Amino acid sequence: xxxxxxxxxxxxxxxxxxxxxxxxxxxxxxxxxxxxxxxxxxxxxxxxxxxxxxxxxxxxxxxxxxxxxxxxxxxxxxxxxxxxxxxxxxxxxxxxxxxxxxxxxxxxxxxxxxxxxxxxxxxxxxxxxxxxxxxxxxxxxxxxxxxxxxxxxxxxxxxxxxxxxxxxxxxxxxxxxxxxxxxxxxxxxxxxxxxxxxxxxxxxxxxxxxxxxxxxxxxxxxxxxxxxxxxxxxxxxxxxxxxxxxxxxxxxxxxxxxxxxxxxxxxxxxxxxxxxxxxxxxxxxxxxxxxxxxxx
Amino acid sequence: xxxxxxxxxxxxxxxxxxxxxxxxxxxxxxxxxxxxxxxxxxxxxxxxxxxxxxxxxxxxxxxxxxxxxxxxxxxxxxxxxxxxxxxxxxxxxxxxxxxxxxxxxxxxxxxxxxxxxxxxxxxxxxxxxxxxxxxxxxxxxxxxxxxxxxxxxxxxxxxxxxxxxxxxxxxxxxxxxxxxxxxxxxxxxxxxxxxxxxxxxxxxxxxxxxxxxxxxxxxxxxxxxxxxxxxxxxxxxxxxxxxxxxxxxxxxxxxxxxxxxxxxxxxxxxxxxxxxxxxxxxxxxxxxxxxxxxxxxxxxxxxxxxxxxxxxxxxxx
Amino acid sequence: xxxxxxxxxxxxxxxxxxxxxxxxxxxxxxxxxxxxxxxxxxxxxxxxxxxxxxxxxxxxxxxxxxxxxxxxxxxxxxxxxxxxxxxxxxxxxxxxxxxxxxxxxxxxxxxxxxxxxxxxxxxxxxxxxxxxxxxxxxxxxxxxxxxxxxxxxxxxxxxxxxxxxxxxxxxxxxxxxxxxxxxxxxxxxxxxxxxxxxxxxxxxxxxxxxxxxxxxxxxxxxxxxxxxxxxxxxxxxxxxxxxxxxxxxxxxxxxxxxxxxxxxxxxxxxxxxxxxxxxxxxxxxxxxxxxxxxxxxxxxxxxxxxxxxxxxxxxxxxxxxxxxxxxxxxxxxxxxxxxxxxxxxxxxxxxxxx
Numbered sequence: 029x030x031x032x033x034x035x036x037x038x039x040x041x042x043x044x045x046x047x048x049x050x051x052x053x054x055x056x057x058x059x060x061x062x063x064x065x066x067x068x069x070x071x072x073x074x075x076x077x078x079x080x081x082x083x084x085x086x087x088x089x090x091x092x093x094x095x096x097x098x099x100x101x102x103x104x105x106x107x108x109x110x111x112x113x114x115x116x117x118x119x120x121x122x123x124x125x126x127x128x129x130x131x132x133x134x135x136x137x138x139x140x141x142x143x144x145x146x147x148x149x150x151x152x153x154x155x156x157x158x159x160x161x162x163x164x165x166x167x168x169x170x171x172x173x174x175x176x177x178x179x180x181x182x183x184x185x186x187x188x189x190x191x192x193x194x195x196x197x198x199x200x201x202x203x204x205x206x207x208x209x210x211x212x213x214x215x216x217x218x219x220x221x222x223x224x225x226x227x228x229x230x231x232x233x234x235x236x237x238x239x240x241x242x243x244x245x246x247x248x249x250x251x252x253x254x255x256x257x258x259x260x261x262x263x264x265x266x267x268x269x270x271x272x273x274x275x276x277x278x279x280x281x282x283x284x285x286x287x288x289x290x291x292x293x294x295x296x297x298x299x300x301x302x303x304x305x306x307x308x309x310x311x312x313x314x315x316x317x318x319x320x321x322x323x324x
Numbered sequence: 325x326x327x328x329x330x331x332x333x334x335x336x337x338x339x340x341x342x343x344x345x346x347x348x349x350x351x352x353x354x355x356x357x358x359x360x361x362x363x364x365x366x367x368x369x370x371x372x373x374x375x376x377x378x379x380x381x382x383x384x385x386x387x388x389x390x391x392x393x394x395x396x397x398x399x400x401x402x403x404x405x406x407x408x409x410x411x412x413x414x415x416x417x418x419x420x421x422x423x424x425x426x427x428x429x430x431x432x433x434x435x436x437x438x439x440x441x442x443x444x445x446x447x448x449x450x451x452x453x454x455x456x457x458x459x460x461x462x463x464x465x466x467x468x469x470x471x472x473x474x475x476x477x478x479x480x481x482x483x484x485x486x487x488x489x490x491x492x493x494x495x496x497x498x499x500x501x502x503x504x505x506x507x508x509x510x511x512x513x514x515x516x517x518x519x520x521x522x523x524x525x526x527x528x529x530x531x532x533x534x535x536x537x538x539x540x541x542x543x544x545x546x547x548x549x550x551x552x553x554x555x556x557x558x559x560x561x562x563x564x565x566x567x568x569x570x571x572x573x574x575x576x577x578x579x580x581x582x583x584x585x586x587x588x589x590x591x592x593x594x595x596x597x598x599x600x601x602x603x604x605x606x607x608x609x610x611x612x613x614x615x616x617x618x619x620x621x622x623x624x625x626x627x628x629x630x631x632x633x634x635x636x637x638x639x640x641x
Numbered sequence: 642x643x644x645x646x647x648x649x650x651x652x653x654x655x656x657x658x659x660x661x662x663x664x665x666x667x668x669x670x671x672x673x674x675x676x677x678x679x680x681x682x683x684x685x686x687x688x689x690x691x692x693x694x695x696x697x698x699x700x701x702x703x704x705x706x707x708x709x710x711x712x713x714x715x716x717x718x719x720x721x722x723x724x725x726x727x728x729x730x731x732x733x734x735x736x737x738x739x740x741x742x743x744x745x746x747x748x749x750x751x752x753x754x755x756x757x758x759x760x761x762x763x764x765x766x767x768x769x770x771x772x773x774x775x776x777x778x779x780x781x782x783x784x785x786x787x788x789x790x791x792x793x794x795x796x797x798x799x800x801x802x803x804x805x806x807x808x809x810x811x812x813x814x815x816x817x818x819x820x821x822x823x824x825x826x827x828x829x830x831x832x833x834x835x836x837x838x839x840x841x842x843x844x845x846x847x848x849x850x851x852x853x854x855x856x857x858x859x860x861x862x863x864x865x866x867x868x869x870x871x872x873x874x875x876x877x878x879x880x881x882x883x884x885x886x887x888x889x890x891x892x893x894x895x896x897x898x899x900x901x902x903x904x905x906x907x908x909x910x911x912x913x914x915x916x917x918x919x920x921x922x923x924x925x926x927x928x929x930x931x932x933x934x935x936x937x938x939x940x941x942x943x944x945x946x947x948x949x950x951x952x953x954x955x956x957x958x959x960x961x962x963x964x965x966x967x968x969x970x971x972x973x974x975x976x977x978x979x980x981x982x983x984x985x986x987x988x989x990x991x992x993x994x995x
Contacts, residue, residue, distance in 0.1 A: 166342030169621045171579030178613045181601035182350045217764035218774075224724050225778035225831060226751040235777060239768040258467045262583050265469055266598065281470060285587075292477040299470025307465035314461075
């Protein structure tokens with residue numbers, strides 16, 4: 029093998045089909061243990077959310093006045109019981125459903141809307157671009173937490189309103205990134221060459237722009253999931269998101285807040301889940317960025 | 325420079341205008357109109373119409389906006405429905421407390437962030453770097469309201485060193501720089517400082533690493549400059565950006581203090597917002613958000629102008 | 642010269658030809674492009690860069706017209722205007738007797754005119770394989786995928802890249818010379834009649850540059866092409882061009898047969914520019930620096946003749962009268978008051994050849 033490899037100058041080279049960009053990204057990701065670890069944690073959390081009914085030892089809604097705030101390790105209550113005597117382990121498992129949903133959905137929605145807006149603004153340029161980006165600047169003028177709280181405060185508590193508020197919070201940053209990446213790509217010579225060939229704007233966007241801008245926008249969006257998790261749970265923590273008795277980590281933290289004097293360890297548990305999720309998304313996003321950040 | 329500052333100021337005006345529109349519309353995106361929250365459920369249609377006319381809710385939205393803006397510009401943010409006091413009075417009392425909390429948190433975060441960031445950037449790829457980098461990732465990933473609860477559990481409930489809630493003894497809402505008040509500030513400020521700490525550490529690490537990799541540093545070292553000399557060069561080059569990030573972080577904390585203030589019952593704007601939301605006190609909600617957002621816009625402007633003034637490399641005409 | 646005549650004959654045999662070998666392939670009349678720069682507080686521009694200011698020239702069928710000039714003289718803007726990648730402020734382009742956008746649609750015109758850019762990497766989409774990049778333009782014009790890919794493979798072979806080795810690769814897996822060959826193939830995919838080469842070989846190593854230049858000459862013969870060749874490298878322009886156009890600050894200074902322009906430049910700027918060329922013969926080395934300083938700011942070009950601020954023959958009249966292109970020598974046209982009888986320049990008739 030080694031000998032053959034040295035002497036291939038005069039041999040007709042075999043058909044060389046290079047592996048695509050994504051294969052390279054995947055290969056680099058696989059070699060990064062921290063990112064893979066984070067990805068595995070995220071996958072486990074998702075699996076936990078999907079199979080919650082099979083994994084949870086007890087009914088997360090069944091309360092019992094007698095078993096209020098049982099400590100960790102109580103027989104039948106491996107992670108204790110909450111302020112209404114509901115099994116903490118089951119509620120934490122079921123909580124993954126709403127918590128992940130509330131954290132990921134706004135970023136997804138904002139990714140779709142913000143990319144669309146930003147790519148449009150970036151490709152069209154001119155006065156339309158200015159109009160769109162100045163409007164976006166206005167929303168940028170609010171700190172994200174304040175905007176989320178203001179919107180859900182005005183709209184009123186509830187899952188749907190919280191999702192709408194958070195989506196609005198994440199649209200401006202994603203639009204900005206999308207616009208700036210698209211503007212860069214638009215001025216590349218290959219887009220000029222495509223225009224010179226007489227292709228329509230839509231064709232150019234589809235063939236030459238999307239492929240080059242979606243991945244950086246996507247990487248940026250993944251870095252927002254961690255923030256979104258914290259904010260979504262934060263809204264529920266304030267009583268603005270999910271409403272009782274649904275299990276959701278932020279809301280659980282809120283209702284257990286008064287229990288810190290009685291059973292602090294149990295009271296802090298939902299926050300640990302939020303922390304684990306948020307940090308996993310953060311590290312995965314970092315790893316993804318460096319894996320994709322190779323000029324290809 | 326003065327021209328640049330003026331230009332930025334003029335650029336900020338439309339943004340400020342947009343912010344005021346958003347704040348105005350906040351009240352109008354609520355289901356029903358703002359009066360439904362105040363009027364008794366069985367109020368007659370006649371009374372409702374009368375009230376609507378008094379508050380001007382019967383006029384078209386743009387007209388209402390102009391009237392509202394006129395009042396805001398003269399300092400009239402309306403009257404709180406819950407307390408009956410002027411919104412401006414309520415907000416200005418709370419803003420001071422939030423400012424103290426955010427400023428102290430930002431300063432703590434800035435020093436810790438610079439320390440970690442500098443160590444990580446200077447000893448890149450060492451164990452120190454990994455430790456500092458991990459700390460900064462933890463800082464940006466931690467749900468800080470939960471961290472606040474953990475701090476309370478450890479330092480108030482378990483160790484009983486520091487008070488858990490409030491800004492002063494006996495639930496005092498008036499701030500003073502004495503030990504009784506400072507004791508109350510420590511936990512919320514340290515908790516809050518984790519956010520800017522993470523962000524600043526990341527920024528400083530990248531800055532230091534970049535500056536150290538540049539040719540002029542190598543040239544200085546070759547000329548026999550001591551470590552201390554190099555350190556001064558790095559600080560000089562990194563300072564404008566680090567300070568700018570710090571300024572922006574202060575803005576985020578001012579606006580985003582609601583979660584921490586809720587955890588620690590800190591009598592600031594976040595606390596006020598919380599109360600406004602749950603009492604459906606829409607004038608108070610609107611006024612608080614307007615003031616905080618304008619603070620943020622102005623702070624951004626200030627940071628931008630200062631950074632331009634400090635950094636000779638940025639030439640903006 | 643007969644070579645060019647042969648070339649003109651063969652180009653005129655193209656079934657798409659309309660006006661015969663004598664009709665210029667391209668006539669450019671009064672082309673103007675001003676770029677607004679800097680905005681005042683009210684968003685209105687205070688200044689314009691006069692990148693291309695009233696440019697006229699003709700491009701003969703089958704020839705290679707070289708365009709030279711210092712950076713910022715409007716060479717590349719002219720190329721982009723000819724491609725209609727940027728909208729001209731004024732002027733018209735007549736392609737083989739038909740006014741572009743009037744008698745011939747922009748889309749049909751673009752099929753017949755293609756361009757090769759300087760940066761071989763930036764002009765290829767990094768996410769497309771070589772064959773997809775080449776096949777893109779034919780696909781846009783309704784050619785089936787199978788046929789477009791087939792054409793891409795043929796063209797790869799024509800530019801010296803074995804299709805079975807290169808078709809499936811991505812741009813970053815190729816060398817600069819290989820990428821520029823791909824760009825040439827891509828430009829040829831629509832079977833254009835005119836190819837604009839904007840500093841197409843400037844970024845390549847000297848050895849690779851020579852190969853690509855020879856390739857360009859071969860392709861020109863094989864496909865009956867006409868070239869506009871833009872470069873700052875005078876040696877390369879001299880090698881490849883039939884005629885040369887010298888530009889200075891958005892205006893044409895001189896245009897004429899390459900050999901005459903290089904042997905007997907009529908414009909003081911052309912003379913200075915050519916004198917700055919590194920000579921091959923050490924005895925012929927330049928004694929004095931022919932051009933002083935940088936070109937003036939195109940935002941606020943000098944009045945009258947734009948070159949008068951750097952010209953050794955400048956007269957008071959040069960800062961007042963704008964020279965127009967007048968015939969000089971056998972084949973040349975030059976925009977210089979010294980060649981314009983009755984302009985009032987003191988050097989007229991002195992044959993003070995620069």
